[in-house]
Amino acid sequence: MFGFGKKKPQEVTLNSDQYKFEVEPEQNILDAALKAGVPFPHDCRVGSCGTCACKLTSGKIKPTADFSYVLDGEQLKDGMILACQSRAKTPVAIDVSIDSDAKASATKSYEGVVKKVKSLTHDIVELTIGIDNLEHSGMAGQYSEVLVKQVGNSRSYSFAKAPENENPGELSFFIRNVPKGRFSKWLFDGDPTGQKLEVNTPFGSFYYRDGKGTMVCIAGGSGMSAVKAILEKAAIDQVERDAVFLFGARTQQDIYGKEELEEIKKKWNPNYKFEYTYVLNMEPEDSNWNGARGMVTDYLKSDYIEKNKLEMKDCQGYLCGPPPMIDAAIKEFTSEGMPNNEIYFDKFLDSGSK
Ligand SMILES: Cc1cc2nc3c(=O)[nH]c(=O)nc-3n(C[C@H](O)[C@H](O)[C@H](O)COP(=O)(O)OP(=O)(O)OC[C@H]3O[C@@H](n4cnc5c(N)ncnc54)[C@H](O)[C@@H]3O)c2cc1C
Numbered sequence: 001m002f003g004f005g006k007k008k009p010q011e012v013t014l015n016s017d018q019y020k021f022e023v024e025p026e027q028n029i030l031d032a033a034l035k036a037g038v039p040f041p042h043d044c045r046v047g048s049c050g051t052c053a054c055k056l057t058s059g060k061i062k063p064t065a066d067f068s069y070v071l072d073g074e075q076l077k078d079g080m081i082l083a084c085q086s087r088a089k090t091p092v093a094i095d096v097s098i099d100s101d102a103k104a105s106a107t108k109s110y111e112g113v114v115k116k117v118k119s120l121t122h123d124i125v126e127l128t129i130g131i132d133n134l135e136h137s138g139m140a141g142q143y144s145e146v147l148v149k150q151v152g153n154s155r156s157y158s159f160a161k162a163p164e165n166e167n168p169g170e171l172s173f174f175i176r177n178v179p180k181g182r183f184s185k186w187l188f189d190g191d192p193t194g195q196k197l198e199v200n201t202p203f204g205s206f207y208y209r210d211g212k213g214t215m216v217c218i219a220g221g222s223g224m225s226a227v228k229a230i231l232e233k234a235a236i237d238q239v240e241r242d243a244v245f246l247f248g249a250r251t252q253q254d255i256y257g258k259e260e261l262e263e264i265k266k267k268w269n270p271n272y273k274f275e276y277t278y279v280l281n282m283e284p285e286d287s288n289w290n291g292a293r294g295m296v297t298d299y300l301k302s303d304y305i306e307k308n309k310l311e312m313k314d315c316q317g318y319l320c321g322p323p324p325m326i327d328a329a330i331k332e333f334t335s336e337g338m339p340n341n342e343i344y345f346d347k348f349l350d351s352g353s354k
Contacts, residue, residue: 010059010088014038015095023088028064030083031107034203039104040096041205045084045145045156048349051205052083052096059092101209105137105202112199114192115170120256123177124222126160127187128170129199136163136171138202140229141318143346144171147198148186155183156203158320158346160225162232171199174225178350206320206346208233213314215243216304216338218296218329223321224257226346228264230318235267235274243268244304245276248296248325251283296325297332305336313337319345 007025012032014020023032030052033040043051050070056079065085067076083094115130129146138144140162147154157173159166166172178184186192208230215234219227224247231243249255261276268274279292279299292299304310317333319326326345333343 011091012088013093015098025087027087028084029086029088029094033083034104034107037104037106039098039102040083041099041102042084042203043205043346044349045203046349047082047085049347050082053080054083054094054096055079056081057093057095060089061086061092062089102205103139103207107200107203108135110134110199110201112197114195114197117187117191117193120174122253124174124256125187127173127175129197130170131199132169134169134171136166138163139207140233141207141226142202142204144199144201145203148183150186151182154200158226159229162229162236164236165232171201174222176222181350204346206344209316209344211316211342212241213316214310215241215318216310216315216333217243217245217318218248218325219319220248220296220321220325223348226320227318228257228260231264235264238269240269240272242273244310246296246300247276247278249278249280251280252287252289297328300332317343319343321348323347323349
């Protein structure tokens, strides 16, 4: 072999000359950008959400998935690609809209060990990973990628605590047991304590944004993690605004996090309000539950919007959890006048979500 055909790294240029970085032959363009500390827009990184859609203006790429699941015919004709599903075959130039407020830390790879698995509900645990040399550069609301040998591909998990509330050298996550899921099987069927794993961190565009209006937060299932972390951070920073957090669940069995939410309430800037409500949609009618019932979006409408407690056009939205819940909440928020660019969310997409 004389090195013929040996693939080499390629240069990527963003928005004329705004950023330049190299991408390895087996690396996708988004991962290379994030590793270089470029605030490239992204969320799921598995080709489902479309957030990393961008325009290829010159050069050749190799797609690693079919873009047409996410991009329409017009966009494909216009040269749009998904950075998370594209490798560079030649030097490439890309145009992408980068939010001027976007913040990014270069992602790093660590070896970690499972320190603790604590049960929170019948199907959610708190996983604590220990990492000796961790430099936690993530922001509350962002996520890590966790790779376990027995599972094969990595999975994304959102920080369950504001970085300031973590023990040094630890990362915590709330993880739901997804039926027939491979990572879920590894985590829930047995005791993985002491097992090694790889952690790449941080990722994601979901984090606290400055603003004056009330933060309207909605989460479901393990989506409590990212929203709670953002609220913890907002309490630590004593932000000068109100916040409302609605947690949507099926029954009382799905309730968790009360102690931490009480702690946020205690620490919230005393000149402003923080309130949280658990809203149950499948709790038996004859149970001892005296709290809120119904779909979380209906509750927001009947108990906040119609009672004039919230003027949605002046609020900012934070949403995290299952995609259908987020889609319903976005619809409700925008129909009540909240601008699209004031709604931040993280959909917990999985490999069955396409
Ligand atoms: C940005 C982000 C943050 C996230 N944060 C969290 C978090 O904090 N907590 C959390 O619990 N989850 C989170 N998730 C989801 C998480 O990454 C995993 O997707 C989830 O835990 C399921 O992984 P699994 O290996 O158990 O399931 P998988 O093995 O991925 O399977 C998931 C489901 O899809 C089905 N399935 C698998 N392959 C296919 C296929 N080819 N076609 C159809 N169906 C299929 C499976 O049967 C199963 O029901 C997040 C996801 C994203 C994108």
